[in-house]
Every structure is written in C-alpha cells, then in structure tokens.
Amino acid sequence: xxxxxxxxxxxEKKLITKFCNEFYVKxxxxxxxxxxxxxxxxxxxxxxxxLEQLESxxxxxxPRIFKKPILQLGDKSRTRELVELRHIFFYxxxxxxxxxxxxxxxxxxxxxxxxIHGIRTFRNLVETDSNFKQKYxxxxxxxxxxxxxxxxxxxxxxxxx
Numbered sequence: 176x177x178x179x180x181x182x183x184x185x186x187e188k189k190l191i192t193k194f195c196n197e198f199y200v201k202x203x204x205x206x207x208x209x210x211x212x213x214x215x216x217x218x219x220x221x222x223x224x225x226l227e228q229l230e231s232x233x234x235x236x237x238p239r240i241f242k243k244p245i246l247q248l249g250d251k252s253r254t255r256e257l258v259e260l261r262h263i264f265f266y267x268x269x270x271x272x273x274x275x276x277x278x279x280x281x282x283x284x285x286x287x288x289x290x291i292h293g294i295r296t297f298r299n300l301v302e303t304d305s306n307f308k309q310k311y312x313x314x315x316x317x318x319x320x321x322x323x324x325x326x327x328x329x330x331x332x333x334x335x336x
Contacts, residue, residue: 249283265293
C-alpha cells in the first residue's frame with residue numbers, strides 16, 4: 176500500500192506537469208512553478224541560490240570591450256543594456272524569494288522602490304519587447320544549464336516567462 180506522503184508527492188508532480196503542459200499549449204511558454212515543498216524551515220522564502228551566485232550568471236551578458244566586461248551589474252550606469260539586465264536580475268531575485276530591500280542593498284545600496292520600479296518595467300518589457308523577452312529567456316537557460324545545485328523540478332519549467 177502507498178503511503179499518504181508518497182501519494183501526495185506523485186499527485187503533486189502529475190498536476191504540475193499537466194498544468195505546465197496546458198499552459199505551454201495556450202501561451203507558448205512554460206511557467207515557473209514553485210511549490211511550498213521548497214520553502215525553507217525558517218519561512219524566510221525560497222533561496223535557490225545566493226544573490227552573488229545569481230549575479231555571476233549575468234557576467235556573460237554584461238556590455239563588453241575587447242572580451243572584458245566594462246560594467247558590472249551594480250554600477251550606477253544608465254546604459255539601456257545594463258538597465259535591462261538589472262531589471263531581469265530584480266525579477267529573478269524576487270521570484271527566488273529575496274526581499275525588495277535585500278535585492279536593492281545588494282546592488283550598491285539601491286532603495287526598495289528602485290527594485291519595485293525595475294520589476295514593473297520588466298513585466299511591461301516582457302509583454303511588449305520581443306528582444307527583451309528573448310534576452311530574459313537566454314539568461315534563464317544559461318542559469319539552468321550552469322547552476323548545478325538547483326532543484327530540477329523547480330527550474331525545469333522556467334525556460335521562459
């Protein structure tokens with residue numbers, strides 16, 4: 176006889192897979208699905224990786240001169256390319272469960288309202304700018320391929336927004 180926990184786990188996987196497949200058929204991309212199973216014991220949120228680790232995955236996408244990054248994610252520069260990367264960083268960090276204040280402080284003492292604005296801008300750009308959406312998808316795929324500690328059942332469906 177199957178235990179209740181095993182049955183619940185099997186049912187959860189089946190429902191999530193069904194939801195993701197239906198979502199893909201209707202909208203053309205897979206959603207990120209995070210269940211309460213992955214919330215840590217202290218109730219602090221979901222930390223699949225640290226902010227430092229997350230930032231390191233953005234290095235290949237930073238503006239470059241002679242194959243070396245000329246700017247860092249936390250720099251005060253307002254170049255469009257860097258600002259877009261910051262918005263993507265804000266969104267991913269927030270989806271991993273980090274607080275707005277924590278994300279802002281990490282990137283050179285920015286205010287939590289800067290992070291809120293960045294997330295709103297991210298959502299608008301993903302819906303309206305196909306180049307921005309493609310850049311976001313590339314970053315997610317890069318993280319998924321290179322982060323060896325992630326839980327596959329959490330990030331496998333996060334190929335796209």
